[in-house]
Amino acid sequence: MRYLYTDFCYPTEIHDVVKLFFDDAELCSEPDGADICVTEERSDSSFRYVATAYGISHTEFVNASGCDKLQTARLRKRYAKIAVYNLMTAVTGKTMPWGSLTGIRPTKLAEQLQREGMDWQKAFVQLLGVSEDKTNLVADILRTQGDLRTHRSGCADLYVGVPFCVSRCSYCSFTSGEIDRLKKYVSPYVEALKRDITQTIEFAKQRGISLKNVYFGGGTPTSLGATQLDEILSCIDFVPQEYTVEAGRPDTIDRDKLNVFQKHGVQRISINPQTFNQSVLDAIGRKHTVTDIYEKYDLAKSFGFTVNMDLIAGLPTETLEMFCNSVDRAIQLNPDNITVHTLALKHGSALKEQNYSADADVSKMVDYSRARLYESGYVPYYMYRQKYMAQNLENVGYCKPDKPCLYNIGIMEEVSDILACGTNAISKKIISDDNRIERSANAKDVITYIERNSDYMERKFKLFDI
Numbered sequence: 001m002r003y004l005y006t007d008f009c010y011p012t013e014i015h016d017v018v019k020l021f022f023d024d025a026e027l028c029s030e031p032d033g034a035d036i037c038v039t040e041e042r043s044d045s046s047f048r049y050v051a052t053a054y055g056i057s058h059t060e061f062v063n064a065s066g067c068d069k070l071q072t073a074r075l076r077k078r079y080a081k082i083a084v085y086n087l088m089t090a091v092t093g094k095t096m097p098w099g100s101l102t103g104i105r106p107t108k109l110a111e112q113l114q115r116e117g118m119d120w121q122k123a124f125v126q127l128l129g130v131s132e133d134k135t136n137l138v139a140d141i142l143r144t145q146g147d148l149r150t151h152r153s154g155c156a157d158l159y160v161g162v163p164f165c166v167s168r169c170s171y172c173s174f175t176s177g178e179i180d181r182l183k184k185y186v187s188p189y190v191e192a193l194k195r196d197i198t199q200t201i202e203f204a205k206q207r208g209i210s211l212k213n214v215y216f217g218g219g220t221p222t223s224l225g226a227t228q229l230d231e232i233l234s235c236i237d238f239v240p241q242e243y244t245v246e247a248g249r250p251d252t253i254d255r256d257k258l259n260v261f262q263k264h265g266v267q268r269i270s271i272n273p274q275t276f277n278q279s280v281l282d283a284i285g286r287k288h289t290v291t292d293i294y295e296k297y298d299l300a301k302s303f304g305f306t307v308n309m310d311l312i313a314g315l316p317t318e319t320l321e322m323f324c325n326s327v328d329r330a331i332q333l334n335p336d337n338i339t340v341h342t343l344a345l346k347h348g349s350a351l352k353e354q355n356y357s358a359d360a361d362v363s364k365m366v367d368y369s370r371a372r373l374y375e376s377g378y379v380p381y382y383m384y385r386q387k388y389m390a391q392n393l394e395n396v397g398y399c400k401p402d403k404p405c406l407y408n409i410g411i412m413e414e415v416s417d418i419l420a421c422g423t424n425a426i427s428k429k430i431i432s433d434d435n436r437i438e439r440s441a442n443a444k445d446v447i448t449y450i451e452r453n454s455d456y457m458e459r460k461f462k463l464f465d466i
């Protein structure tokens with residue numbers, strides 16, 4: 001165990017950087033006995049950060065003259081993290097692929113740095129310690145996104161969450177529950193959700209908010225039956241620009257459900273293998289076969305849907321060679337989108353409870369997928385990073401050049417307002433003038449959502465009355 005002391009007012013951010021190097025680091029409230037100390041000194045609008053550990057010290061300065069409160073806060077955080085990151089690399093001799101970046105979307109930061117008048121690529125590499133490789137990835141994503149990352153005021157996307165699933169994957173920490181276990185809540189949930197969707201669409205109409213893209217996620221929406229899906233999708237009484245349903249588990253997809261989707265104008269679905277190795281599917285509790293993946297993919301394509309496939313790097317028992325096989329087989333199928341996730345183990349997942357830690361080859365897996373996808377005609381179009389990701393890597397969505405998922409860009413880049421329905425769904429309103437986002441979260445659990453449906457709707461609508 002290592003102890004970190006900081007008198008600086010952003011301890012969580014500093015702690016996050018230290019944890020990239022020392023997973024067991026804990027914050028302490030006194031400098032005495034701390035292994036790592038970070039202090040801030042201020043003189044007018046200049047700030048000095050001194051990070052010290054094991055007899056090594058690193059100092060950073062920043063001058064925030066002419067900056068407003070928000071810009072000053074950003075600079076303070078950024079330079080304190082740089083000081084700690086540089087100290088940690090000096091202490092451990094290690095560097096991180098994303099350098100001192102934690103808790104910030106790299107694409108958004110690139111834009112921010114540009115607004116500050118900096119050459120963002122230079123700043124990524126020379127100031128923030130990001131590798132050239134990851135910097136190039138950000139540049140490629142920004143190129144693919146182009147104008148799609150522009151916030152359109154007066155528009156919003158509609159998210160609908162279905163919190164049920166057929167069984168629990170060992171890496172899953174979502175608040176979804178097995179549908180068999182929650183059987184008695186399914187019908188009331190569907191009714192509450194229909195009310196939520198109908199009133200949300202009505203609200204948008206009244207306020208002149210133009211709803212653009214619709215995304216059904218979860219959980220696994222297709223864990224519901226065709227009739228229930230039909231009822232829910234019937235609430236969408238406008239023609240979305242883009243209409244996506246995350247079918248996710250191949251074992252939940254059948255002809256009847258796809259017929260329902262087609263009838264309602266759904267254009268895109270996800271069929272997520274996660275791996276093409278049967279022994280790994282078994283090890284993570286997916287309860288479907290590799291054959292199911294092929295069959296359901298062919299079935300979906302016969303309906304003409306645009307298909308996304310998710311893969312995960314770092315699953316238990318999957319070696320580098322096995323993961324490369326998964327990538328190759330996904331590419332052979334030629335779906336329109338392939339999303340490569342890095343395993344992230346949050347509290348609540350079975351693997352986290354078992355203290356599972358991903359294999360050292362995860363970064364090679366990610367590199368292999370990127371190289372193979374590029375040479376197969378895919379381009380990266382969105383990316384996000386989360387806490388607890390194996391080796392501090394990233395999730396990247398790749399698409400055929402003309403097939404990005406607009407909803408994904410909107411939500412991941414935080415450029416779309418979101419009106420969200422269902423449990424654990426978060427509505428977001430971008431306040432462009434202040435460069436901030438206001439959020440309203442629905443209940444996390446099914447029972448509270450059903451019981452307090454109207455309260456949550458009221459809160460959501462208030463958010464859009466700002």
Ligand code: SF4
Nearest residue numbers: 165167168169172219
């Ligand atoms: S299919 Fe998705 S929602 Fe269901 S348990 Fe697995 S990861 Fe969780």
